[in-house]
Structure formats: C-alpha cells, structure tokens
Amino acid sequence: MDWYPLLNSLRIAAISAGIVFFAGIAAAYYIAKLPRLLKGVLDVVLTLPLVLPPTVVGYLLLRLLGPRRPVGLWVLETFGARLTMQWWSAVFAVTVVVFPLMYRTARGAFESFDETLAQSGRTLGLSNTYIFWRIRMPCCRQGIIAGAVLSFARAIGEYGATSMVAGYTPGRTATVATEVYQLWRIGNDMLAARWVAVNIAISAVVLLAVNLLERRQGR
Amino acid sequence: MLLVDIKKKLGDFRLAVSFETDGQVLALLGASGCGKSVTLKCIAGILRPDSGRIVVNDRVLFDSEKHIDLPPQKRRVGYLFQQYALFPNMTAAQNIAAGAYHLPRAERRETVARIVKRFHLEGLEDRYPHQLSGGQQQRLALGRILAGQPELLLLDEPFAALDSHLKWQLELELMDTLADFGGDVVFVSHDRDEVCRLCNTVCVLTEGRSETMAPVRELMASPGTVSAAMLSGCKNYSRAARLDDHTVRCDDWGVTLRTAAEVGPGITAVGVRAHHIVPGEGVENNISCTVSRVIEDVFSTIVMLTTPGGGLLRMELDKERWAAVGAGENLTVHIAPEHVMVLTGGVECTI
Numbered sequence: 001m002d003w004y005p006l007l008n009s010l011r012i013a014a015i016s017a018g019i020v021f022f023a024g025i026a027a028a029y030y031i032a033k034l035p036r037l038l039k040g041v042l043d044v045v046l047t048l049p050l051v052l053p054p055t056v057v058g059y060l061l062l063r064l065l066g067p068r069r070p071v072g073l074w075v076l077e078t079f080g081a082r083l084t085m086q087w088w089s090a091v092f093a094v095t096v097v098v099f100p101l102m103y104r105t106a107r108g109a110f111e112s113f114d115e116t117l118a119q120s121g122r123t124l125g126l127s128n129t130y131i132f133w134r135i136r137m138p139c140c141r142q143g144i145i146a147g148a149v150l151s152f153a154r155a156i157g158e159y160g161a162t163s164m165v166a167g168y169t170p171g172r173t174a175t176v177a178t179e180v181y182q183l184w185r186i187g188n189d190m191l192a193a194r195w196v197a198v199n200i201a202i203s204a205v206v207l208l209a210v211n212l213l214e215r216r217q218g219r
Numbered sequence: 220m221l222l223v224d225i226k227k228k229l230g231d232f233r234l235a236v237s238f239e240t241d242g243q244v245l246a247l248l249g250a251s252g253c254g255k256s257v258t259l260k261c262i263a264g265i266l267r268p269d270s271g272r273i274v275v276n277d278r279v280l281f282d283s284e285k286h287i288d289l290p291p292q293k294r295r296v297g298y299l300f301q302q303y304a305l306f307p308n309m310t311a312a313q314n315i316a317a318g319a320y321h322l323p324r325a326e327r328r329e330t331v332a333r334i335v336k337r338f339h340l341e342g343l344e345d346r347y348p349h350q351l352s353g354g355q356q357q358r359l360a361l362g363r364i365l366a367g368q369p370e371l372l373l374l375d376e377p378f379a380a381l382d383s384h385l386k387w388q389l390e391l392e393l394m395d396t397l398a399d400f401g402g403d404v405v406f407v408s409h410d411r412d413e414v415c416r417l418c419n420t421v422c423v424l425t426e427g428r429s430e431t432m433a434p435v436r437e438l439m440a441s442p443g444t445v446s447a448a449m450l451s452g453c454k455n456y457s458r459a460a461r462l463d464d465h466t467v468r469c470d471d472w473g474v475t476l477r478t479a480a481e482v483g484p485g486i487t488a489v490g491v492r493a494h495h496i497v498p499g500e501g502v503e504n505n506i507s508c509t510v511s512r513v514i515e516d517v518f519s520t521i522v523m524l525t526t527p528g529g530g531l532l533r534m535e536l537d538k539e540r541w542a543a544v545g546a547g548e549n550l551t552v553h554i555a556p557e558h559v560m561v562l563t564g565g566v567e568c569t570i
Contacts, residue, residue: 119265120304122291124318124367134317138308 001191004171005179006198008087012162012175013155016094017102020155021148023095024102028110029132050100054160057096061165065092085167090175093161098151105147109140146213153206157199221245221371221403225261225271225281234258234268234427244397244404246414246435248450249424255407256301258424259373262405263298264291275371275403297369301376303360305348311335311359312344318366330366338362354385361396372397372404378413390416411452415439423447430564441480444564445488453490454533458566461486467561473528476504479557490560493521493535498544501553508532510550513541524550 031042049057065072065083072083083089113136121131137144159177166173168182176199183192224237234254238245247255260266262273264280267288273281275296280289305314312331319330335344338358348356357377364372377393378386394417397404408414414421415435422432425446431438442448445456457471461482467489468475476489508524511531515521520541524532534552544550 114304116300116302116304117306119260119263119291120298120300121306121317122265123263123294123296123298124363125292125295125321126317127292130320135306135308139306 005174005176009156009175012090012094013152015091016098016155017152019095020099020102020151024099025106027103028106032110046103047100049096054097058093058161058164061092084165087173090162090166093165094155094158097158097161098155101154102147102151106144109143113140142213146210149206149210153203156202220276222274223262225268227268232427236429238422238429238432240403240420242403243419244406244417246418246421247405247407247424248414248421250409253424254427255424256375259375259407263296263373264289264294295370297364297372299360299364299374299377301379303356305356305360307348310345310347311340314359315363315366318363334362334366353381354389357389370402372400374406376407411450423450441560445562445566446564448490448560448562454493455491456488457530459486459489471528471530472526474506476559477556478559478561480561482561485563486561487564488562488566490562491554491558493533495558496532496534496552496554498550498552500551504554505551507551509548510546
C-alpha cells in the first residue's frame with residue numbers, strides 16, 4: 001500500500017487548519033466590534049462556505065485561480081507557477097471550506113466571554129494586548145481548541161473542492177478522499193475499503209479528542 | 220477632588236449627571252436602571268459621554284470641548300464591579316499582580332505580599348477565584364484595585380453579590396478601607412441603609428438625571444423630591460396642594476395637614492414615614508381612619524389604614540404599642556407637623 005495519499009492529506013489538513021486557526025480567531029475578534037450591518041454582511045459571507053456544496057467553492061476558486069483567470073494568470077506570469085493541480089492547491093480549497101467552522105466556534109467562545117473582565121482589565125491599566133492574550137484567550141481556551149480540532153478533522157475529509165482545484169494525480173495530488181473515489185471508480189474495492197478504514201480511524205480519534213475537550217470544559 | 224458634568228444619549232435613555240465631591244464618600248442613590256452604572260462607566264472611560272467634563276484632582280480625564288478623552292488605562296480610576304470581575308484563569312496572587320502590572324517585578328512582588336496581608340488573604344494566594352467565598356472575592360477585588368494605587372474609587376453595588384450574613388462583616392472592613400484610602404469614592408447603591416452608614420454625601424439619580432445633592436442626614440430628614448423620599452425609605456405619599464405657608468390639602472388622604480416646613484408654590488405631594496404616624500388624637504393633624512389590615516412583621520406591626528380620601532396609610536409601630544392601642548375598626552391617628560415632608564417632582568411612580 002502506497003501511503004502517499006495519507007501523508008498528503010495530513011499535511012494539507014495541518015497547513016489549512018493552521019491558517020484557519022489564526023484567520024478564524026482574528027476574524028471572530030474584529031468582526032464582533034464592527035457596526036451591526038457590516039457585521040451581518042460579513043458574517044453571511046464568511047459562513048457561506050459551510051452551507052455551499054464544496055463543488056461550488058471549487059468552481060469559484062477555479063474561476064479565480066485557474067491559469068487563464070485573473071489571479072492565476074498573474075501568478076503564472078510573475079512567478080511561473082500554476083496555482084491549480086499542485087498538491088498545495090488543495091490548501092486553498094480546504095482553507096476556504098473549513099474557515100467557517102473555526103470562525104463560528106471562536107465567535108461562540110468570544111461571545112460567552114464576560115466583557116466586564118476586559119473592562120476591569122483596562123481600568124487596572126492593562127494593555128489591550130495583555131488582555132487579549134492573558135485573559136480573553138485563556139478564558140476561551142476550551143472552545144478555541146475544540147474549534148481547531150474540529151477544523152482539522154473536517155480538513156482531512158474535504159473532497160469536493162479539493163478534487164476540482166487539485167485534481168487527482170497519483171503520487172502528486174492524491175489525498176485519502178480522492179484516492180477512495182478513484183479506487184472505487186476503477187473497481188479496486190479491496191484497496192478502497194482499506195482507505196475507508198484508515199479515514200474512519202483518523203476521524204474517530206479526532207472526534208474523540210473533541211469530546212474529551214468538551215467534557216473537561218463542562219467540569 | 221472629583222468633578223463630573225456629563226451628558227450621554229443611549230437609545231431612548233438620556234443621562235445628564237453633574238456632581239462634585241472632595242475627599243469624601245459620595246453615594247449615587249437611585250432605582251435600578253436610572254443610570255448609576257452608566258455614570259460609573261463614563262468616569263472609568265469604558266463608555267464615552269457625548270459631552271461634558273470629568274476632572275479628578277486637577278487631572279482632566281474627559282473634556283469634550285478640548286477633545287480630551289484619556290483611555291481607561293491612563294485614568295487611574297479603581298472600579299469595583301458588581302460581580303468583582305476577577306480573572307478566573309489567574310490565582311489570587313496573580314490577580315493582585317495584574318493590578319500592579321505597571322510596577323517593576325520586585326516591587327510587584329512586594330505589593331502582592333502587602334495586599335495579601337492587608338486584606339487577610341494569607342494562605343489563599345494560590346487559589347482561583349471560584350475557590351474563594353463571596354467575601355474573600357470582594358476583598359481580593361478591592362486589593363487588586365488598590366495595588367494599582369488609583370486616585371479615585373468607584374464601587375458598583377459592592378454588596379449586591381453577597382449573602383446577607385456576610386454583608387455586615389464586609390461593610391465594617393470596607394469602612395476601614397475607605398477611611399485609609401483618603402481619595403474620592405463614588406459608591407453606587409439603591410440601599411439607603413448602606414448609604415447612610417458608609418457615605419457622607421448623597422446624589423440622587425432619577426431617570427438619568429442627578430437631582431438632589433446633600434449630606435446624607437439632610438437627605439433623610441428632608442428629601443425634597445418624591446423620588447429622593449422614596450429612596451430614603453418613605454412609604455406614604457399623597458398628592459397635595461398649597462393652602463398657605465404651613466397648610467396643605469392632601470387629595471389622596473382627604474385631609475388638610477399643617478406642616479412645620481414652609482410650603483413652596485412647587486409642591487406636588489407630601490410624604491410621611493410609616494413610623495411617624497402615631498395612634499390616638501394629637502394637638503393637630505388628626506386623621507380618622509378605618510383599619511383595613513394588620514400585618515405582623517418580625518419586630519413590629521404594620522397597620523394599613525384607609526383614610527377619608529380613600530388612600531391608604533401604612534403605619535408601623537412596636538408590637539407592644541399596637542397591643543396597647545387595642546383598636547377596633549376605627550382608629551384616629553395623628554402626624555406631627557415636623558414629620559409632614561413637603562415634596563416636589565413627579566408623583567406617578569408612587570400612586
């Protein structure tokens with residue numbers, strides 16, 4: 001069994017989850033401070049990938065990043081690199097699809113934060129940076145970690161947008177999800193079943209971790 | 220010295236507060252929702268007034284005309300929140316250290332040790348706030364604030380979060396703390412007893428407006444307005460009109476009463492405290508009532524009387540005295556003229 005798809009899936013998920021972790025927290029923190037109308041609009045836009053079919057996200061990304069499309073063409077001409085059909089092209093797809101998960105959980109965690117703690121911190125002379133890192137983040141820690149783990153789990157399982165933006169090239173862009181589809185398509189049921197088992201095992205472990213975290217939070 | 224003169228609009232609510240105090244404990248007394256907490260937040264810099272001035276000891280914290288608006292971090296205003304706002308992720312010692320964060324490390328450690336001792340928190344340094352009792356939490360919150368050496372203290376209903384049996388001990392401790400502090404203190408409360416014991420001056424807030432500012436005793440003796448009288452604990456009100464300098468017609472009670480205080484043209488109501496109504500006939504101000512209800516309280520008897528005008532009077536007296544009266548259905552009571560409070564301002568809220 002060639003383990004490349006597993007390695008590829010894990011690195012794509014790790015990078016995407018890393019990006020989404022910081023981007024989701026930053027978005028949740030700053031959007032909460034915006035005026036109501038702008039907040040509502042941004043909230044819809046940023047949550048949209050959660051409910052759209054991943055193929056629609058993939059389509060939109062191709063319209064943007066494809067080699068004859070504005071951003072893709074510019075990158076191709078400037079750096080001589082294609083943005084699609086590389087293993088790391090999947091990072092774009094996965095990041096966009098997973099972002100709402102992190103953004104929503106972080107926002108939920110921040111919303112349950114007692115704002116008087118930040119206010120009292122300010123009257124005590126503490127800087128906003130101190131309050132964010134030493135009070136707000138530690139108080140919201142459980143929710144944010146749960147969001148990060150959930151994002152990672154979803155990132156491993158992403159199929160639709162990945163298959164459109166990164167395609168399926170054995171040994172180059174194959175992930176666990178695209179590998180399963182490919183094996184099933186060519187009738188290699190045995191190998192497909194093995195990859196399915198691998199996928200279920202990883203996802204189960206990750207979800208178990210989320211549950212353990214939530215139980216600790218409940219205490 | 221503290222000078223506050225601010226205006227702020229929050230939706231339909233308009234705040235217009237102005238008061239001044241010098242080295243004293245000033246109480247902001249008012250019903251809930253009258254703008255007490257908003258006022259404190261404006262002073263602390265958490266909310267921004269639309270216009271006005273806030274000055275502490277010749278330091279201008281806010282001046283809308285001169286475009287001065289210091290951030291909360293620079294105001295040196297200690298704010299004790301109703302629920303104390305202790306940082307739940309930090310131990311008691313770390314909470315105090317956060318209050319002294321501007322100091323160099325060695326000095327910070329000394330400050331923590333000093334505050335722990337002064338506020339009787341020895342042995343609790345490594346506990347988290349949720350492992351402390353309500354009283355310990357309050358001491359910790361006060362200590363944390365004083366570790367930052369503020370110039371002004373704002374106390375937002377400091378006893379609201381406590382069980383009643385803890386209150387008294389903490390009130391005694393707070394008296395000591397306030398005496399040591401020396402600077403200006405603004406104490407927000409809706410409890411006249413607390414205010415009476417802890418404060419020197421009272422500023423009454425009604426629907427976002429500061430009205431009376433007076434020494435505590437004076438406010439209790441002659442509140443001046445209906446809302447101040449209510450906050451001072453007065454239970455009986457009647458709409459009233461002036462007849463002459465010392466006579467009023469009380470519409471709700473259907474009687475004419477003599478007053479010791481001079482009746483101004485602005486009179487809208489009179490108020491009488493429940494324990495100033497005395498059974499039996501007096502020299503003047505007799506009211507013949509019917510007894511509508513008798514309620515036994517812990518140490519006193521409360522008697523609800525129906526007046527000739529139909530309005531009710533609430534009379535409170537010792538159980539023994541009520542037993543001695545031995546009243547039937549009808550009872551004549553009297554009120555000494557010096558106990559008839561002449562009041563101005565809206566009466567809707569009382570009747």
